[in-house]
Amino acid sequence: MGNDINLMNISSNPYYPQQKPPVFKKNIAKATFLGTVVFISSLIVAFVNISLDQTPSLMANQVAISVLVGIALSIWSDSTRGLRNLFRADLASIVALYFLTLIEFLYPQTKFDQLLTSEQTAYALYVLLVGFAGIAIGRHITLFKPVPPSFLDFSNIPDNALFRIFLISAFLAYFYVFITVEFNPIKLIEAELGPRFAVPWGRGRLGDWRVFLSELKLFSYAIPPLAGIIWNRRQSFRSWQIFVVFIIFAFTFFDGFAGGTRNIFGAYIATFLGGYLLTIQRPNLLNVTAPIAVMGYAMVFATRHMLGFREMGISRYLETAAYASQKVQGTLSVDYNLHTIGLLVDAFPNKHDFLGLELLFVFATKPIPRVLWPDKPEGLSISIEEVVGADGWTVASTYVGESYMMGGMLAVLLISVCLGILATWWSRTAAFHTTGYGIVVNALGFFTAAVSMRSLIIFTTSMLPILGLIFFAKTFPGLLGIKRLRRQYPRS
Template identity: 75%
Template sequence: MDISTNSHHPQQNPPNLKKRIAKATWSGTFTLIFGLLLAFIRISVDMSPSFMANQVAIIVGVVITISIVLDSRRGWKNLFRADILCLLALYFLTLIEFLYPQPKFDQRLTSEQTIQAIEVLMIGFSGLAIGRHITFFKPAPPEWLDFGNIPDKTLFRIFCISAFLAYFYILMSVDFNPVKVIESLLGSRFAVPWGRGKLGDWRVFLSELKLFTYVIPPLTGIIWNRRQSFRLWQIFLVMFVFVFTLFYGFSGGTRNVLAAYIATFMAAYFLTLQSPTLIKLLIPTAIMGYAMVFATRHMLGFREMGIINYLATAAYASEKVQDTLSVDYNLWSIGLLVDAFPNKHDFLGLELLFVFLTKPIPRVLWPDKPEGLSTSIEQVVGADGWTVSATYIGESYMMGGIFAVILVSICLGILANWWSRTAAFHTTGYGIVVNALGFFTAAISMRSLIVFTTSMLPIVGLIFIAKTFPGLLGVKRLRYQYQRK
């Protein structure tokens, strides 16, 4: 009997527990760091910025792949780690677009600024790679991450609760008219009725419930793998809500949101996959990979005008959309930040951490909460009326230069390592969902530290429900403890 799917209790002595704990290999890390060093020393000021970034993108992409292959020698499940997702997310945000021609990049940065940006980026990659080998925290989850009392039969109930919380405010904003929801999603993302103002008001409590949309994809992955335990109509409802959630993320034009949905779905799907075969691995990976590439190409094009106008004006066929791949030009913003701090602006120090840590606190509870940084990224790069991302690399540099980049990168690597190692102890679907949401936090924190704390709210919500209202999930309180060697 498969105890993970048919019992209320996890195994007391999981077999080969050490082999089940996912961790990076030193051979993979040495290969990665060597490749990062090689990528940096091969560039020179005589190269154009776009060609320089292209060469680095190729080399770093190759060595990350080799590093992952080396890690796979411990088994394919050893690849489901938050640190790998961090590396891939950072590569996607900063370098993948330079695998395609980017002639306009040469007008944005000088060669000197590009070299500085690449140097800081390589240091960030190296910090993540080294930090993932540091194990300050025990791999076994503490009591507050212990979900052994929640059987898998409650997964559908959890799914329904999460879907209700995620879309309640959206439906309330349109008088519970689903047609208006679709019409709004097809329009500009800034004109949706459920949008919130810059500073927010009492409705922020309800609007933040949309974070529960991030719970839906991992639950879908688990329920699909264990679909024999559910009725046909339940599977149909789960897939319908999941597809709608993907459309909701796509229509918003924010690629990191859609990427998070896909990443958490894939993480939960692979972690609960029974009898894995090449078809079960490659088909969903190919479908989701193509969906993300397709979305990346088009989401920037329609998020201002909306999908309806995007299709009506045939903007999708424009040269701008068809000829290249555009992400965020984060390397450009990193280059300008490195050039500006501390030459033109003082380092922000702990101010940046304070703003980020207090981000989840609603302004209605703290009217005097800081509105933002004293020196914003937009102010430095000259962005007027639009937001700019610089990944956590740029934000860390604003805080304290290269030293801050090293420190933050290592800390993120340590946290990613710990979260990945706890996955071996999650034997119930509920625990795997919580773990998969940690993968989402790891990935999205690469884009910005400011969302690190807010992205943790769904995890906190699930933990709160499980520990405070177990009856809501149809289970009784039960404490147990693994026998550890």
């Protein structure tokens, strides 16, 4: 008792220093200065070598090669700080933008020469290179502290809660899907193998009350990173739990592939790699490059075939042997986003006024269900489809094309820098996540960074799973089998 009193007196005595929590040096992932210099240098080389005397496809091919070399050398420079330094949202953004715009031009694209003039292609490439440079510059601007705010503190969630949140995410993602097929697995598989727009769980253009249930499918994005983390920490789970995780994970990948939407399938790959790579205990060349190589091949394979079967469905695609056509096997085709960017650059402001903040307003309000806001704007005053003459189908132009519609080259630069700033802040917070739950939330940020390259509208909707997981952890901790953190104050 006397010792306790003495210890209490010592701890409250102002002459004795108070104990402080241990300070851990965090290995914060960030781009190296040399890597950025090399990358921007490759962009400058690509810029100065663009010649109007070349055909559009050759022009794009030379830029694709130069930028690819710059990305590779930048990654090599960043890897000198350790393999974990490559697990960054800004790098995911750059790679995703390259995939969406330039990777197809590493293959012969003679058809592209009939789509754009040399002048349109040159200006499209100029705008694209500015976008790459903006992200590269923005990732070195640290306006926010790396320490996550309190709403991103998940230190009270043990890893054994991961399996529970995995099941909750799967239930929320696929409950409406199973309702529409009357919980009949045969009908489900038949629908998955059919045309993507004919699935019974699809939503209408404007949506109704059922949009609440259909939008819950966004929780499927939490399944791949959870699977990657649970696999790395499989010693903490039972064999039957690992089996259940594998089955649901495999179905999620199949669902993403059968849907024919490549950005969704790519998002599953990106989030799986994010969860897996961020939780490797001892990263080495094999356990890092092997999964990346496998997933990279899966994405290339999907890119080759998903365009071919998404209108007719996998069943008819196989029955008619459409996969053997020259269109599928002759080259690699993504979306020809560079073609769309070229048409937009040619149209604004020559034919249409810049949209200004209208585009950001429409995209920011996109996640709000129309049933809650009946007068919500249906779209832009002038859509991308109207500009490029697409009748009956949607057209993507990446965030670069959308930003140009806002305010030209300056808007592209500013939006790119902002995306780089946000990406590097999110990557820096990863070092402070110690629980699997926090890493899942962080990995979903990698998904947001990657898919936002396709469209700014996805930036807002892709954050919904992140907000959902934060909501669960902070509002219903008992649902995850955890207790609220309570601060311990000394007794007076």
